[in-house]
Amino acid sequence: xxxxxxxxxxxxxxxxxxxxxxxxxxxxxxxxxxxxxxxxxxxxxxxxxxxxxxxxxxxxxxxxxxxxxxxxxxxxxxxxxxxxxxxxxxxxxxxxxxxxxxxxxxxxxxxxxxxxxxxxxxxxxxxxxxxxx
Amino acid sequence: xxxxxxxxxxxxxxxxxxxxxxxxxxxxxxxxxxxxxxxxxxxxxxxxxxxxxxxxxxxxxxxxxxxxxxxxxxxxxxxxxxxxxxxxxxxxxxxxxxxxxxxxxxxxxxxxxxxxxxxxxxxxxxxxxxxxxxxxxxxxxxxxxxxxxxxxxxxxxxxxxxxxxxxxxxxxxxxxxxxxxxxxxxxxxxxxxxxxxxxxxxxxxxxxxxxxxxxxxxxxxxxxxxxxxxxxxxxxxxxxxxxxxxxxxxxxxxxxxxxxxxxxxxxxxxxxxxxxxxxxxxxxxxxxxxxx
Amino acid sequence: xxxxxxxxxxxxxxxxxxxxxxxxxxxxxxxxxxxxxxxxxxxxxxxxxxxxxxxxxxxxxxxxxxxxxxxxxxxxxxxxxxxxxxxxxxxxxxxxxxxxxxxxxxxxxxxxxxxxxxxxxxxxxxxxxxxxxxxxxxxxxxxxxxxxxxxxxxxxxxxxxxxxxxxxxxxxxxxxxxxxxxxxxxxxxxxxxxxxxxxxxxxxxxxxxxxxxxxxxxxxxxxxxxxxxxxxxxxxxxxxxxxxxxxxxxxxxxxxxxxxxxxxxxxxxxxxxxxxxxxxxxxxxxxxxxxxxxxxxxxxxxxxxxxxxxxxxxxxxxxxxxxxxxxxxxxxxxxxxxxxxxxxxxxxxxxxxxxxxxxxxxxxxxxxxxxxxxxxxxxxxxxxxxxxxxxxxxxxxxxxxxxxxxxxxxxxxxxxxxxxxxxxxxxxxxxxxxxxxxxxxxxxxxxxxxxxxxxxxxxxxxxxxxxxx
Numbered sequence: 010x011x012x013x014x015x016x017x018x019x020x021x022x023x024x025x026x027x028x029x030x031x032x033x034x035x036x037x038x039x040x041x042x043x044x045x046x047x048x049x050x051x052x053x054x055x056x057x058x059x060x061x062x063x064x065x066x067x068x069x070x071x072x073x074x075x076x077x078x079x080x081x082x083x084x085x086x087x088x089x090x091x092x093x094x095x096x097x098x099x100x101x102x103x104x105x106x107x108x109x110x111x112x113x114x115x116x117x118x119x120x121x122x123x124x125x126x127x128x129x130x131x132x133x134x135x136x137x138x139x140x141x142x
Numbered sequence: 143x144x145x146x147x148x149x150x151x152x153x154x155x156x157x158x159x160x161x162x163x164x165x166x167x168x169x170x171x172x173x174x175x176x177x178x179x180x181x182x183x184x185x186x187x188x189x190x191x192x193x194x195x196x197x198x199x200x201x202x203x204x205x206x207x208x209x210x211x212x213x214x215x216x217x218x219x220x221x222x223x224x225x226x227x228x229x230x231x232x233x234x235x236x237x238x239x240x241x242x243x244x245x246x247x248x249x250x251x252x253x254x255x256x257x258x259x260x261x262x263x264x265x266x267x268x269x270x271x272x273x274x275x276x277x278x279x280x281x282x283x284x285x286x287x288x289x290x291x292x293x294x295x296x297x298x299x300x301x302x303x304x305x306x307x308x309x310x311x312x313x314x315x316x317x318x319x320x321x322x323x324x325x326x327x328x329x330x331x332x333x334x335x336x337x338x339x340x341x342x343x344x345x346x347x348x349x350x351x352x353x354x355x356x357x358x359x360x361x362x363x364x365x366x367x368x369x370x371x372x373x374x375x376x377x378x379x380x381x382x383x384x385x386x387x388x389x390x391x392x393x394x395x396x397x398x399x400x401x402x403x404x405x406x407x408x409x410x411x412x413x414x415x416x417x418x419x420x421x422x423x424x425x426x427x428x429x430x431x432x433x434x
Numbered sequence: 435x436x437x438x439x440x441x442x443x444x445x446x447x448x449x450x451x452x453x454x455x456x457x458x459x460x461x462x463x464x465x466x467x468x469x470x471x472x473x474x475x476x477x478x479x480x481x482x483x484x485x486x487x488x489x490x491x492x493x494x495x496x497x498x499x500x501x502x503x504x505x506x507x508x509x510x511x512x513x514x515x516x517x518x519x520x521x522x523x524x525x526x527x528x529x530x531x532x533x534x535x536x537x538x539x540x541x542x543x544x545x546x547x548x549x550x551x552x553x554x555x556x557x558x559x560x561x562x563x564x565x566x567x568x569x570x571x572x573x574x575x576x577x578x579x580x581x582x583x584x585x586x587x588x589x590x591x592x593x594x595x596x597x598x599x600x601x602x603x604x605x606x607x608x609x610x611x612x613x614x615x616x617x618x619x620x621x622x623x624x625x626x627x628x629x630x631x632x633x634x635x636x637x638x639x640x641x642x643x644x645x646x647x648x649x650x651x652x653x654x655x656x657x658x659x660x661x662x663x664x665x666x667x668x669x670x671x672x673x674x675x676x677x678x679x680x681x682x683x684x685x686x687x688x689x690x691x692x693x694x695x696x697x698x699x700x701x702x703x704x705x706x707x708x709x710x711x712x713x714x715x716x717x718x719x720x721x722x723x724x725x726x727x728x729x730x731x732x733x734x735x736x737x738x739x740x741x742x743x744x745x746x747x748x749x750x751x752x753x754x755x756x757x758x759x760x761x762x763x764x765x766x767x768x769x770x771x772x773x774x775x776x777x778x779x780x781x782x783x784x785x786x787x788x789x790x791x792x793x794x795x796x797x798x799x800x801x802x803x804x805x806x807x808x809x810x811x812x813x814x815x816x817x818x819x820x821x822x823x824x825x826x827x828x829x830x831x832x833x834x835x836x837x838x839x840x841x842x843x844x845x846x847x848x849x850x851x852x853x854x855x856x857x858x859x860x861x862x863x864x865x866x867x868x869x870x871x872x873x874x875x876x877x878x879x880x881x882x883x884x885x886x887x888x889x890x891x892x893x894x895x896x897x898x899x900x901x902x903x
């Protein structure tokens with residue numbers, strides 16, 4: 010599954026407080042964890058991303074290198090980078106939980122301020138998750 | 143480790159009794175894009191002037207390509223490109239004549255590049271310079287500095303007069319240069335959103351001193367705003383050694399720090415027995431905080 | 435009050451060449467007046483009086499030409515409209531500046547005019563008042579016309595026929611109409627008319643919506659180059675040699691060759707007018723030579739004044755490959771010498787007729803030496819003095835220039851005296867000594883200037899920028 014030209018895979022906000030490379034890493038992780046990017050899926054090249062989003066290619070390159078170190082990406086000589094096949098594309102439990110860690114932190118903080126206890130909160134979450142399915 | 147392309151050591155400059163730059167020590171490694179931000183009058187233009195050798199430093203050293211800036215040998219000047227803040231165009235010549243003039247003085251000139259950029263940026267080349275608008279003159283000045291493909295490009299507020307589309311086109315070119323690891327760019331600007339896209343190193347100049355010189359990513363990761371909610375009254379001065387600003391009211395506090403990491407977070411949580419919300423800041427917010 | 439004082443300061447002590455000319459002219463005038471008052475005559479009295487007049491002219495000439503132009507530039511910005519009574523203060527400042535100039539002219543000329551044997555203080559004051567009122571009227575007329583004409587780009591050309599008018603002025607003053615004007619009633623009328631003109635000008639200035647400032651690019655020659663070069667190269671790819679490119683960037687003139695030709699032609703025109711005036715007055719052979727000599731000296735002064743602009747613009751060439759500070763110094767030096775020699779040769783050729791007219795005077799060799807060698811030597815020394823002024827110490831620079839100016843003044847003084855007296859006395863021998871010492875000074879000054887250029891600081895020695903859009 011390749012990316013069609015012009016379709017933006019990521020959402021990068023240069024003016025955000027989060028560095029661009031980190032945004033990219035988080036988005037790739039999320040997409041891999043959710044299965045949106047399957048094993049072997051091609052990623053656009055550093056140059057393509059840099060020119061599409063008008064950002065410095067060094068930061069894209071840094072993100073790709075870090076993802077490669079994590080084992081998420083695989084470098085193929087002469088061809089675009091692909092998602093590594095060695096991991097289960099849906100991600101292990103700790104990986105998936107890590108994706109929502111930021112939101113959970115915020116939820117816990119809000120709950121503490123409103124003086125909600127953990128059981129009350131969990132009950133609420135159960136109910137919410139039941140509603141969807 | 144590659145040798146620094148541009149380096150200064152305790153650089154200071156004073157004109158008469160007025161001190162313009164104080165104790166600046168920075169390095170630029172080849173292949174980086176450095177963005178210099180500072181308020182008006184902070185000394186950005188003077189810093190560039192000294193780096194390029196127009197003016198001698200009062201104290202300390204400035205070096206380009208390993209040579210002292212003030213006595214820059216004539217042989218290496220074809221590796222430097224400079225776009226000054228106020229253009230140096232001759233009023234009665236056309237753009238095309240200016241390009242020919244500059245090409246005559248340079249050893250190497252990339253005509254194809256200039257043609258491509260001139261078309262993409264819509265620079266009128268057959269009109270006399272004094273009939274051009276400020277933005278068109280600026281674009282012409284930039285073209286003149288890019289033609290000989292310098293290894294080191296310095297720009298002093300190159301986009302101040304450009305509309306957003308022209309700025310975007312200019313950034314595209316900077317990004318293409320940034321992709322080439324053998325070329326280095328330094329530019330000073332007020333338009334911080336541009337820097338967030340294209341710079342990888344940021345220098346913040348405040349009142350003649352550099353208050354931050356380092357990678358943009360590290361800057362964004364380290365300079366954050368903390369919202370502290372405690373279960374007990376907080377001390378009037380928070381134990382934050384690197385805080386830029388702080389406001390404390392009873393059990394809530396807000397502070398902006400310049401060094402933030404996990405151990406620091408843990409320490410603070412324990413010490414204050416509080417919840418700490420971390421908000422990353424955009425470069426513009428960071429700049430404002432450094433000046434408050 | 436402060437605003438008005440500031441405007442007067444801007445118009446009278448504008449900077450650069452104007453200040454230099456005013457200082458030299460002031461010294462000459464005061465020197466002559468002092469010598470006359472103290473009855474100390476190192477040279478004949480007529481020469482002293484002549485020098486006094488020269489001094490007055492030097493002091494007044496730059497504000498005369500520049501004030502109306504500068505005033506229009508000062509008034510132009512729309513922000514002046516927003517300052518309370520901004521335009522009114524400007525008008526008042528211009529009025530005061532011209533009045534001050536008129537007072538200076540009145541007092542100096544009135545004191546220098548040859549007084550009859552039983553001249554009383556009252557008679558001298560009367561003479562001064564006459565000159566003052568007439569000068570003020572002339573200055574007012576000139577200022578207002580020149581101001582009006584300068585909204586058009588070619589406006590600056592109007593001063594060429596002016597020269598003729600000025601030369602005819604003494605003749606006019608001797609006519610019956612002139613006599614009427616200098617009678618007490620006439621003076622009163624003239625003074626009232628002048629003040630009225632200023633009032634009307636002030637009213638117009640304050641009420642007019644938008645003040646148009648002509649785009650000033652290169653002086654006059656700009657208009658010709660733009661049209662010509664634009665037509666030549668539309669579509670064609672221009673080619674420049676390295677030398678041409680450096681000259682253009684250094685001088686800031688798009689077409690240097692055309693510019694030199696046009697400037698030479700304009701100087702010829704101006705000199706021709708001045709000589710016409712002189713010859714109409716039927717001078718004696720000796721004073722003709724004197725005038726020739728003085729004209730030649732100015733043939734060096736004006737080109738040398740460009741040196742400052744060149745050395746400032748050299749910063750634009752600093753980053754061009756192959757040029758270090760020593761090279762830039764030589765580049766500016768060569769450009770200045772070219773201007774100096776062109777100026778001198780033009781002046782020499784123009785003074786030729788005067789020399790031929792005066793060869794009834796003995797020592798033709800001496801004449802040629804004085805007319806050719808003296809101005810070149812003085813010009814060369816001044817050239818390097820200007821090149822020394824690159825480190826921006828205000829007092830040191832001013833002092834050096836005043837000293838250089840005084841030396842030049844002495845040269846003119848003794849040279850003129852030599853011509854007038856025609857005897858082989860002390861003054862005639864001093865000129866060769868002076869010229870000789872200047873020639874010896876030149877290598878020393880060159881070495882010093884070269885050394886100073888190693889430390890030139892272009893942050894202080896900035897290029898002067900003309901009106902930019």
